[in-house]
Amino acid sequence: MYRKEQYVFRKNQVYQAIIRNYTEADFQGLIGIQKRAFPPPFPSELWWNKDQLENHIKHFPLGALCVEIDGRIAGSMTGLIVDFDSSDPDHTWKEITDGGYIRTHDELGNTLYVVDLCIDPEFRGFKLGKELMNAMYEIVVHLHLERLLGGGRIPTYHKFSRTYSIEEYVHKLTAGQFKDPVISFLLQCGRTPVKAVKGYLEDKESSDYGLLMEWANPFRQKT
Template sequence: MFYKELYVYESNKPVKATIRNYKKADFDQLIQVQKEAFPPPFPEELLWNTEQLTNHISLFPDGALCVEIGGRIAGSITGLIVHLDDGDEDHSWAEVTDNGYIRNHDPEGNTLYIVDICISPAYRKLGLGKWMMQSMYESVVQLGLERLLGGGRMPGYHIQSADMSIAQYVEKVLQGELKDPVVSFLLRCGRTPVKPVANYLEDDESLNYGMLMEWKNPFKV
């Protein structure tokens, strides 16, 4: 099981945070965080439901983490283990995560795949997303996996798509000429780019592209 205490800063004030496995008693709060993070017009049927959350804590509790501040859940991150070799990158989020139900979790796999990361807007300036991602890196090491992998939205791409291809957009983000809210965040978390994937998820802002980014276990090189 996972449990970690740390301090984050709100302005200049240290605030104690706890990162731990989420459990059944947390489900209502986890769903509320998703509602806060993804308000309408985001489809409510795409938010976590109790069946998905039950699968997370029963099939792979090591991949079901939340961050708590002052007794309130401020965010969560969820993963599963899959087996993916180089060249297996052309997949959709729905395929690789079983639409978030993770019934395809493979304890013998080589990759911890991120299903979702979510922070309540009230807590987004505390750096909690980066700390939760770091916790998943620690799980990769603890479990002896080769890497962490996941696909991120590219919500800035629709603004530039008339003038550049997806490959050119990614390159400009990597060169610092453009900033993308998700890709730039993942870079700050230590993730490195693998490739953009077409038809990864239904997202108008990303034109349905997802940016696969990984973190390799430094003890498995």
């Protein structure tokens, strides 16, 4: 199981943080964070539910992470292992994560796949998303996996979709010519683009695209 204690900073103040695996005792708090992070008109059926969270700790408890600040749960990140074929990368979030229930988890897979990352709005500014991402990288190394992979929304793309193809827009993001709150954050976390997938999720802001981005295990020898 995973547990790490460290310090985090916000506005020159220092706080103690604990990153650990979440358990059934945390479910109510995790669902509350989802509600605060994604308030209406975000569909309530897309918030985590108890059955999904139970599946997370049943199928892959190591990949079910949360972060505490001063004893309060401030965010969570969930992953599963899949066998990713880089020659056939196209998929949807729903297909690969089983709609968030992760019954697609494959202990013999080669890739740690990001299901969700959510930070309580009250705790933004601590860079907790980056700390949770770093914890997932450590799990990749610990399990000798090839990569961390996940699809990121591109919420600014709808503003430019008539001007640039998705490939052109991603290039401009990686060149620093534009910024996107999701993709720029993932780039800052060390993730690199693999492919933009049409139909990855239903999201008008992203024009239904998801950008697959990976962090390759630097200790893993390529064969």
